Every structure is written in structure tokens, then in C-alpha cells.
Amino acid sequence: MEKNRNYFVAIALSVLILIAWQFLYVNPKLEKDRLLTEAQQTQQAAEQKPGQTTAGAGSTAVTPNGAVPGGALESHDQAVAKSARVAIDTPALAGSINLTGARFDDLRLKEFHETVDKSSPIITLFSPAETQHGYFAELGFVGSDATGQTPGPQTVWTQQGDGKLTASTPVTLTFTNEKGVVFTRTISVDEHYMFQVTDSIKNATGAPISLSPYGRVTRFEKPTTPSVYVLHEGFIGVIGEHGLQEVKYTTTEEDTTVAPGKATTGWLGITDKYWASAIVPPQDSPYETRFSHFTDGRPRYQADYKQDAITIPAGETVDVKNLLFGGAKEVPVIDGYKTSYSIPHFDLMIDWGWFWFFTKPMFQLMDFFFRYFGNFGIAILITTIVVKGLFFPIASKQYASMANMKKVQPKMEELKAKFGDDRMGLQQAMMQLYKEEKINPLAGCWPIFLQIPVFFALYKVIYVTIEMRHAPFFGWIQDLSAPDPTSIFNLFGLLPFAVPHALLIGVWPLIMGVTMFLQMRMNPTPPDPTQAMIFTWMPVVFTFMLASFPAGLVIYWAWNNTLSIIQQAIIMKRHGVKVELFSNLKGLFGKKKTDPAQ
Structure with a gap:
């Protein structure tokens, strides 16, 4: 348990360091370089005279x-x-x-x-x-x-x-x-x-x-x-x-x-x-x-x-x-x-990058839907559905495995009580339990590994293809290749002041953060406090991280999270496993009863 806690603490600290580096050093430096370049160009133009x-x-x-x-x-x-x-x-x-x-x-x-x-x-x-x-x-x-x-x-x-x-x-x-x-x-x-x-x-x-x-x-x-x-x-x-x-x-x-x-x-x-x-x-x-x-x-x-x-x-x-x-x-x-x-x-x-064999077909699929619907934002949404459909068998096995893991949770608790500090014996007994119940404990990793190339391919498509340049979605998103221009820090434009680039936390990054938070609440709260803290704060961290990404990518992530929530809920119900979302939300935001004996 101590090693597990230290592992997650190290991950959390690494993520926080990267975010701090991005917002406290990289972004200010880029802004400073941009202003310096503009000033030099202005000065050069002003000083240039005929002859x-x-x-x-x-x-x-x-x-x-x-x-x-x-x-x-x-x-x-x-x-x-x-x-x-x-x-x-x-x-x-x-x-x-x-x-x-x-x-x-x-x-x-x-x-x-x-x-x-x-x-x-x-x-x-x-x-x-x-x-x-x-x-x-x-x-x-x-x-x-x-x-x-x-x-x-x-x-x-x-x-x-x-x-x-x-x-x-x-x-x-x-x-x-x-x-x-x-x-x-x-x-x-x-x-x-x-x-x-x-x-x-x-x-x-x-x-x-x-x-x-x-x-x-x-x-x-x-x-x-x-x-x-x-x-x-x-x-x-x-x-x-x-x-x-x-x-x-x-x-x-x-x-x-x-x-x-x-x-x-x-x-x-x-x-x-x-x-x-x-x-x-x-x-x-x-x-x-x-x-x-x-x-x-x-x-x-x-x-x-x-x-x-x-x-x-x-x-x-x-x-x-x-x-x-x-x-x-x-x-x-x-x-x-x-x-x-x-x-x-x-x-x-x-x-197209090293993964051109994946990136270019992704663009061609999106371009096909764009030519049919006339909106690249809609093309992104439909492409996400197609990709989810292609990976549905693997995702179904993953969610089914997660559902079975919840069903055998009482047996696992019994094994922990039985073996105590005997880690080797506990490990062997758990592996035997997985074999008997036909559970793959690593199944939960596959959707993550599969989503990484999809995410990267979509990022490349949105960032490098000119077809995405100035491509509008709906409402305030007039350029899917640029970050969401709104910010919560000026109430999305209601307050009359410009927000620094590092604080542009727009509507779509917030929607993405909410969907990620809900997706993580589909599962029981981890018993380890450190893990629980990481799972609680991870949506916030990703909201800040993705706020500066192209809006099209953030829309994809939010939509993908929504589809994953629906998919996971359906599979869990099919396997007779309770969907923990509403219970977790009630436990998180509801009033906790106090024990009169305390």
C-alpha cells in the first residue's frame, strides 16, 4: 500500500510540475518573445526612411x-x-x-x-x-x-x-x-x-x-x-x-x-x-x-x-x-x-508524422463527413462515434472485466483478510480467482493505450491540416484549430477585461472536465486516500492542460467521455453491476451524517 501511495504521489507531483512549468515559464516566455518581435518590427518600420x-x-x-x-x-x-x-x-x-x-x-x-x-x-x-x-x-x-x-x-x-x-x-x-x-x-x-x-x-x-x-x-x-x-x-x-x-x-x-x-x-x-x-x-x-x-x-x-x-x-x-x-x-x-x-x-x-498510416486515414474519414454535413465540428463528433464503434469489442471486454471485478470484490476482501501480510500467497490466490472467474486484470489498460494514438492522430489532423484552419463549429467556436476563446475568469466575456493567455479556461474545456469527472465517478471511490485524491483532482488538471489545445480536440475529448459513460453504463447493467455514478455523486455532494456516539 505504501509503494502504491508513493507511486501515485510521484505521478501527481510530476503532472503538477509540468503544468507549473507550462503556465509559469513557457507561456510567459512565448508571450514575451511575441511582444518583443512585434516591438522590433514596429521600431524597424518606424525608423526606415526613404533613401x-x-x-x-x-x-x-x-x-x-x-x-x-x-x-x-x-x-x-x-x-x-x-x-x-x-x-x-x-x-x-x-x-x-x-x-x-x-x-x-x-x-x-x-x-x-x-x-x-x-x-x-x-x-x-x-x-x-x-x-x-x-x-x-x-x-x-x-x-x-x-x-x-x-x-x-x-x-x-x-x-x-x-x-x-x-x-x-x-x-x-x-x-x-x-x-x-x-x-x-x-x-x-x-x-x-x-x-x-x-x-x-x-x-x-x-x-x-x-x-x-x-x-x-x-x-x-x-x-x-x-x-x-x-x-x-x-x-x-x-x-x-x-x-x-x-x-x-x-x-x-x-x-x-x-x-x-x-x-x-x-x-x-x-x-x-x-x-x-x-x-x-x-x-x-x-x-x-x-x-x-x-x-x-x-x-x-x-x-x-x-x-x-x-x-x-x-x-x-x-x-x-x-x-x-x-x-x-x-x-x-x-x-x-x-x-x-x-x-x-x-x-x-x-x-502526417510517424503514424501517417493512422493519421491520414483519420483525416480522410473526417473529410468525408465534412463534405456530407458541411461542418468539421460535426465531422469530429461522427468520426468519434465511428472510432468508438471500431474499438467497441475491446472496450466491451474491458468494461465487462471491470464489472466482473466489482462482482468478485467481496471474495477479494475475504482473501485479503485470509492472507494478511502474506503478499505472495495473496497474489497467487487472486490470480487463481481471476482464472476461475475469467477476469483479465489488465483489460482496463487497453482502452487507454488505444485512445493515445487516436488522440494523437486527431491532434495532428486538427493542428497541421489547412482544412481545419478557421473551420467553424457552432456559437463562439469559429476556429476549431484554435483554443476556445472564452474564459471563466471574465465570466465568458461578461466582464470587460482581457484575460491572460494562461487563464483562458473556456466553456468547452470546462465541459470536458465535467465529463471526465463523471466518467471517473462511474466506478467506486478508491479506498486509498491518495488514489482518491488523484482521481478527484485529475479532471481539474486536465481541464487546465487542454484549455490551450485546439477547440476541436477538446470537443472530441468531451464527446468521447460522454460516449464512454453511456457505453460503460449499458455494459455494467447487462452484467448486473450497480452503476456507481449517482451514489458517488450523492456521497460527494450530499450531507454526511454524524455518529451520535462520537
Whole structure:
């Protein structure tokens, strides 16, 4: 009994330490870092004046190994307005391509807004290098003296015609260098986020030439939001036989460059939680890849590839095809690109985690119900019912075993009285009793073990998939991927003051805590005071712990608890065992009678 008590005390203290660490250190630190970042950005914007030189980047000569000199930071509109461009206008995308360098540096996502408010600005993915949030993709060639000038960051392309780039109308750009090499670039885009760039190189020099295609995705700022261990943000790619590469920004800051190696198939780029950009090089010739952090001039992060040199005989024309993805990581769209373009493991752009074989089917099931009912909250509720149904046989055995354990409780008490301090004899007698009554004392552990991967898979789905972003439920829950915005500490918004993030204990976390409390009261109160205390306070602990989790996850937990209470009550009645819920509640909240003899 003493060992048992110490065990539970250790668990309780560990949980309390973790909670204290989260609320007293981690949350204040994250809030402090966020405020510091905002203050620095505000100060930088205020101090920036026309003509002032900072560590910026312009459209200057850059090769995959080159440096970017400093320049004056500008607003997005200023940077876009100063250069000739080809407009982009599709159902999903808006923006433009800079004719200097044929650079994709102005790309906005029409279907996604910065906040839940539909009137808020749409998401900006790419932005010119001269801006604070510079982020762009570029394709070009590295040549030699024999080839003359090859297309790069400073190359000024000429558009044939003056139309927009739409899902039905590609655009064509041309550039002829001083040696007579003609580069014709055709750019097309689908109704989602995939650009196809085909370069036709005609060698009119009278002699063979060699040049190497390259591509890069460059970013001047990494996300300011703190990273989360369940999600990778940073460099990403599948590099041939080297497989999936997930390289953190901090890794390149320490090592400067990470070079996975040479490959002939794959893709590479940069991923955020919901957005990504990636280049798919030509899949018929070896290329080198790098993930780098450069500090020459203005610091930047860059994923690039350089293909082995290709030779173009005199008078011949060679085509080089690249794919460029820039947009939202929508599951069906990403999966569709993997199939239609035969891009190896392109679906790994979405971080399904190690348990992808469980996580992705969970999303597909929820997405099926969402398409039928039109509400991801309802989809979560129905998915929970389906999962409970799949695990029903195991759960039934567990609850049946628990019911049988209660039925033999008098016999167990007799054995304890009979054997006294003889622990070995008591253990053998109890095992014999379990065998005779066909009871599995470990059956109660299985639902817990099964719920862990379900919980984690659902957490991954809600946290990483863009389909959950800004997905409303009912009432005040307008974003299932964000925590419940209400708090008991300001009476759920009735009192006119903002509550610190650490005290956002909303309605749904409280509902979850109540259902957990009721579920634990379905069983008799443990005789050991320490266990009884832990069982009493555990719902409170979990209420605080899950308050900062996505609302969709808390709704799932509360609904799962409710179904478990109903399921357990039905099974217990079938086995003729008393449901202890109302008795326990009466004993807990009812008035205790005093003994007159005391």
C-alpha cells in the first residue's frame, strides 16, 4: 500500500510540475518573445526612411552560390510597382511575375485570409526581395564564356503579347543573349497552385554549348511563431534515394549548408504550417541540392538545386521543364499533384508524422463527413462515434472485466483478510480467482493505450491540416484549430477585461472536465486516500492542460467521455453491476451524517 501511495504521489507531483512549468515559464516566455518581435518590427518600420540603406536584397546578380548586396527596404506595393510584370489571375492565385529575372515574387492566395474575418487581407505567400518579408522562387541557368549571358536574377525578359497568366492562358517570355542563344520560357498554371515552366534553348552560336539549369526558393525571414514539436517548419524535400529531408532553419544557421547529395528525382522547397513553396527539377538528369543560410549582405534562407550541365549542339534546341508549387497545403490538391505529375512522395509536404498510416486515414474519414454535413465540428463528433464503434469489442471486454471485478470484490476482501501480510500467497490466490472467474486484470489498460494514438492522430489532423484552419463549429467556436476563446475568469466575456493567455479556461474545456469527472465517478471511490485524491483532482488538471489545445480536440475529448459513460453504463447493467455514478455523486455532494456516539 505504501509503494502504491508513493507511486501515485510521484505521478501527481510530476503532472503538477509540468503544468507549473507550462503556465509559469513557457507561456510567459512565448508571450514575451511575441511582444518583443512585434516591438522590433514596429521600431524597424518606424525608423526606415526613404533613401536609408539597410541589409536588404534587390534584384541583383545572384547565382546559386552568389551573394545579395544590401538595398533599401520597401513596401510590397512599392517593390511591385517599380518593375515590369506579368499579372497572375486564377481562381486561387493573384499576383505577378517580375520580368527582371522572371522571378515569382508576388503571390497571394485568394481563398485564405489572415484571420477568421473574411474582410481581413488575403494571405501573401511571395513578396519581392526588397521587402521586409522577401520570399520568392527563381529559375535560371549557369553558363560559361562560350554560352554568353544566361538567364539569371538580372536578366530582363520580354513578354510576347500582353495578356495575363491565367489557368487557361499561358504566357511566353523570351531572351536572346549576345552570343545568339535564344531562350524561350513558357509559363502555365492550373486552377490551384502548380506552375509549369518550360524553357526552350536554341543554340544559334555555330558551336556546341553547355549550361546548367538551377532553381531556388529564397526567404529573408523565418516565421516568428514558436515551433511545435509535432510539426516541421523549414526546409523540406524528397531527394531521390536520400529520401525525405526535413531541415530546420536553426540547423542551417549553425552549419551554414546542408547538402543531402545528388539525385535524379524528387523536389525541394520551404514549408510553413499551412503554406509551402517547392521546385520539382527535371527528373531526367542528376542534380545537386542544398539547404543554406547566407549571411553575406542581408541574411537569407535558401533551398536550391543545380543540375549537371547539358550540352546543346549547334543549331539544336533543348527543352528544360520545371514545376513550381506555391500555395496552400490542401490535402486533395497535394495528393492530386503526386499522382498527376508523378512527383515522388509529394504528399509528405504535409507533416502526417510517424503514424501517417493512422493519421491520414483519420483525416480522410473526417473529410468525408465534412463534405456530407458541411461542418468539421460535426465531422469530429461522427468520426468519434465511428472510432468508438471500431474499438467497441475491446472496450466491451474491458468494461465487462471491470464489472466482473466489482462482482468478485467481496471474495477479494475475504482473501485479503485470509492472507494478511502474506503478499505472495495473496497474489497467487487472486490470480487463481481471476482464472476461475475469467477476469483479465489488465483489460482496463487497453482502452487507454488505444485512445493515445487516436488522440494523437486527431491532434495532428486538427493542428497541421489547412482544412481545419478557421473551420467553424457552432456559437463562439469559429476556429476549431484554435483554443476556445472564452474564459471563466471574465465570466465568458461578461466582464470587460482581457484575460491572460494562461487563464483562458473556456466553456468547452470546462465541459470536458465535467465529463471526465463523471466518467471517473462511474466506478467506486478508491479506498486509498491518495488514489482518491488523484482521481478527484485529475479532471481539474486536465481541464487546465487542454484549455490551450485546439477547440476541436477538446470537443472530441468531451464527446468521447460522454460516449464512454453511456457505453460503460449499458455494459455494467447487462452484467448486473450497480452503476456507481449517482451514489458517488450523492456521497460527494450530499450531507454526511454524524455518529451520535462520537
